[in-house]
Every structure is written in structure tokens, then in C-alpha cells.
Amino acid sequence: MTLYADLHVTRDAFRLDLDLTVEPGEVVALLGPNGAGKTTALRAIAGLLPITDGSIRLGDILWDEPPKTFRSADHRPIGVVFQDYLLFDHLSALENVAFGLRARGTDKRTARATAARWLETVGLAEYARTRPRSLSGGQAQRVALARALATSPDLLLLDEPLAALDASTTLHIRAELGQHLQRYDGRTLLVTHDPLDAMVLADRLVIVENGKVVQEGPPTEIARRPRTEYVAQLVGLNLYRGTATGTTVNLTDGGKLTIATPSEGKVFVAFPPSAVSLYPEPPTGTPRNTWPMQVAGIEQHAHTVRVRLTPGRSPGRSPAPATLLADITTAAVADLHLTPGQNLHATLKATEVQTYPA
Missing domain, CATH: 2.40.50.100 (RNA polymerase II/Efflux pump adaptor protein, barrel-sandwich hybrid domain)
Structure with a gap:
């Protein structure tokens, strides 16, 4: 099933007009300067912000179509990794990963067993009992990714997932994230302002400026043939x-x-x-x-x-x-x-x- 998002969002003087698709197994990067509309698009797809007009659907399943249809975030099969990860400080790494499963009605034993497998998958099995404040930035990022993937989402939303990491950690974690995304058979939408993250992780780039798509295509094509000054500066x-x-x-x-x-x-x-x-x-x-x-x-x-x-x-x-x-x-x-x-x-x-x- 393909994710179709025909997004029209009006907020004060800003208007987002974005037509977006994400295929199964595809990583699409939404790239643009601050204020371009990237986060607005992600929040709308996540169900955190209703669209003004248009529609969002996964295959034939409608998520949002004003004025009659709106599925809230907890009724959309999505996983989200935010810029600052938003891990629960009072829960261990294992309990953080299990949280989404428990919220969806999975019993405690099954949720914890699944969470343990995911921590092993991201190389953090020995940190199962560790609280977030004792984790490094790279470790916290992997816990957040495991939590997002543990619920087997149809759509994975990554909001500046590497922005909180220091430069010495980013290279390693970017490579690890790329390996996880290659194994994930769902749809991935990556929102970033970092061209290197987009070029390395994405199959397709969608460049947004002032709420509109200005260029779209494979990373190699974008890098070879930029069509705006912003894109030229990026590459x-x-x-x-x-x-x-x-x-x-x-x-x-x-x-x-x-x-x-x-x-x-x-x-x-x-x-x-x-x-x-x-x-x-x-x-x-x-x-x-x-x-x-x-x-x-x-x-x-x-x-x-x-x-x-x-x-x-x-x-x-x-x-x-x-x-x-x-x-x-x-x-x-x-x-x-x-x-x-x-x-x-x-x-x-x-x-x-x-x-x-x-």
C-alpha cells in the first residue's frame, strides 16, 4: 500500500501545499530550510495537526479528509522518532521500547519480550534496565528507533533524528540508521535540514521551500542538477x-x-x-x-x-x-x-x- 498525502495546511500567513507519496520499502527525505513547512507536513501526516484541505490515506484507508474524516495519531499505524527522542526518563530502555506496544493493548510479558528483541536488534540488549539519562546520545537515538519500530508500523516518521548528536557520533549512528532502514519494509519519511543525512539515507528527495515542492528526485539527480539557489548551496x-x-x-x-x-x-x-x-x-x-x-x-x-x-x-x-x-x-x-x-x-x-x- 502506498502512502498518499495531498497536504494543504493554512496557518496564519503560511500555507503548505504538498503532494507526497511514499512506497513500501522506500525512504523519502523531506528537505528544506527552516520555516519551509517540513515539520508541518510531518505533524499533519502523524495526525498531530489536521489539514485544511486535501487528503491523507494509506492505500484505500483514509486518515484525514476534511471536514468529515480525521484519524488521531493513536489510530494511525505509525512510528515516530522525534529530534530529542522524547524518551520517558522514569522508565528503563526496555520499558520505553515496550510502551507503544502496551498502549496498543499488548500484555506486559509479550510487550517486554518484543522490546527485548528490538533492543538486541539495535545492539543495546545490555542496556535494557538503563534509564535514558544514563544513555549516550547515540544510544538514546537507537532506543527511540526501537520503540518506533516495535509496534510494526506501516509508516515510520523521522523528525531530524540525528540533529541532537555530536559530530563525532553522527557518522556512526547515521550508518547504523541506514542499515536499519534497509531492513524495514514499511514506508519511511525523513524530515531533515541536513543534506548529508538526506543523501545517505533516502531513496528520493523532496525539496520544499516556502511551503511548496521546488524539486524532487533521486539524490544523485538532485546533486547533479539543482534547480534553486537553496539546493545549489546544499550540494x-x-x-x-x-x-x-x-x-x-x-x-x-x-x-x-x-x-x-x-x-x-x-x-x-x-x-x-x-x-x-x-x-x-x-x-x-x-x-x-x-x-x-x-x-x-x-x-x-x-x-x-x-x-x-x-x-x-x-x-x-x-x-x-x-x-x-x-x-x-x-x-x-x-x-x-x-x-x-x-x-x-x-x-x-x-x-x-x-x-x-x-
Whole structure:
């Protein structure tokens, strides 16, 4: 059975319009900036927030369709893992996992036996009697996941499940969570603002901005061909809209760019910041894209330094893009003596630029 969610929620000045499906065995990540509507969508699907219009159903079973039908959260076959896990401090790990089963009418012995199996599954059998305050963040996350899965839900909702973990723990727990999700044959909806969580865990990404879907598809497709500035920032690409004529693209926000493969009409152009080279003087040779630029900002970015550039004052061979990101090594920063306001020359090989229809 497929989860179908045609969500329309109006709250004050905000409106969510989202059409979403999740297939059995599929992990769908709902990704977007703060205030985009991700949590509103999850709460509506969970039965914690009635929709204003539309419908939510699992196969032929209707969960919400105003004004006549509304199933509350406890009458929907769902499991939820919240950002802060919401474990009961006064209960042991075993009793936390058994809680959902007991709430659904399972007898104490059966519930505890099932909870014990799930704690073993997530590698925490020896912590059965441990209270949440004595667990690490990663352990608490696994207890919360076991509690959500113990009831055999048709739908698993994950609300920023790794956000509360420190950086040293996240990598390990992300990998563990991915293994559990691969074994889960229900439907999973992951809400996150972290692109790495989404890229690693999800089969399909749904990007939401201002309450609407702006892009949807497999992670590899989203990473290769972003369609909004927000998505481009997520995947770390320079992205521009423009109009192509042959191998020249006139950029919508100003500037001109040469591409290797001829194209025509409205296009996106994208390239990684690592493809941009910086020079203190005009470079020799004949790079197709060369622009005088000025350093607008410098920040550490993973193992490189990201330089934000704006057009320089001296004229170039062609108008420069309004903004440009370049990733360089710390050694290059020292060689260039980079400082904000410094004038440089940026080059980009035409073969590094990807073009696709807008």
C-alpha cells in the first residue's frame, strides 16, 4: 500500500501545499530550510495537526479528509522518532521500547519480550534496565528507533533524528540508521535540514521551500542538477540561470559564461567551486572564462577554504557573474595573501560547466 498525502495546511500567513507519496520499502527525505513547512507536513501526516484541505490515506484507508474524516495519531499505524527522542526518563530502555506496544493493548510479558528483541536488534540488549539519562546520545537515538519500530508500523516518521548528536557520533549512528532502514519494509519519511543525512539515507528527495515542492528526485539527480539557489548551496555548486546561444550563456542576474557544448534557450548552468582557479595577475594562456573579481568573504569549508567573490572594478574579457564561489587549499590562501576586498582574477574551464534546461 502506498502512502498518499495531498497536504494543504493554512496557518496564519503560511500555507503548505504538498503532494507526497511514499512506497513500501522506500525512504523519502523531506528537505528544506527552516520555516519551509517540513515539520508541518510531518505533524499533519502523524495526525498531530489536521489539514485544511486535501487528503491523507494509506492505500484505500483514509486518515484525514476534511471536514468529515480525521484519524488521531493513536489510530494511525505509525512510528515516530522525534529530534530529542522524547524518551520517558522514569522508565528503563526496555520499558520505553515496550510502551507503544502496551498502549496498543499488548500484555506486559509479550510487550517486554518484543522490546527485548528490538533492543538486541539495535545492539543495546545490555542496556535494557538503563534509564535514558544514563544513555549516550547515540544510544538514546537507537532506543527511540526501537520503540518506533516495535509496534510494526506501516509508516515510520523521522523528525531530524540525528540533529541532537555530536559530530563525532553522527557518522556512526547515521550508518547504523541506514542499515536499519534497509531492513524495514514499511514506508519511511525523513524530515531533515541536513543534506548529508538526506543523501545517505533516502531513496528520493523532496525539496520544499516556502511551503511548496521546488524539486524532487533521486539524490544523485538532485546533486547533479539543482534547480534553486537553496539546493545549489546544499550540494555545494555555483548555479545560475541564463539564456544560451551556441556556446555563450547570458546570465539572468548579469554576467556571461562560455560553455563547451552548444545549447539554446533558457538553461541552468552549474559547476563546483573547486573548478574555479584564482590568480593575483591575469593568467596566461586562453581560458574561456576569465573574470576580474574581488574577495567578498573567506570561510573554512571542510578541508578547503571557500572564497566568495563579486565582480572586480577592472573590465574583463566578458562580464563577470554577480557572485562566484571558489574552493582553494589553505596553502593557496597563504600564497595569494587573501584578504577581504582584494582584487583577483578567476578562471573557469568551459568543460567544467554543466548545462541543462531551465
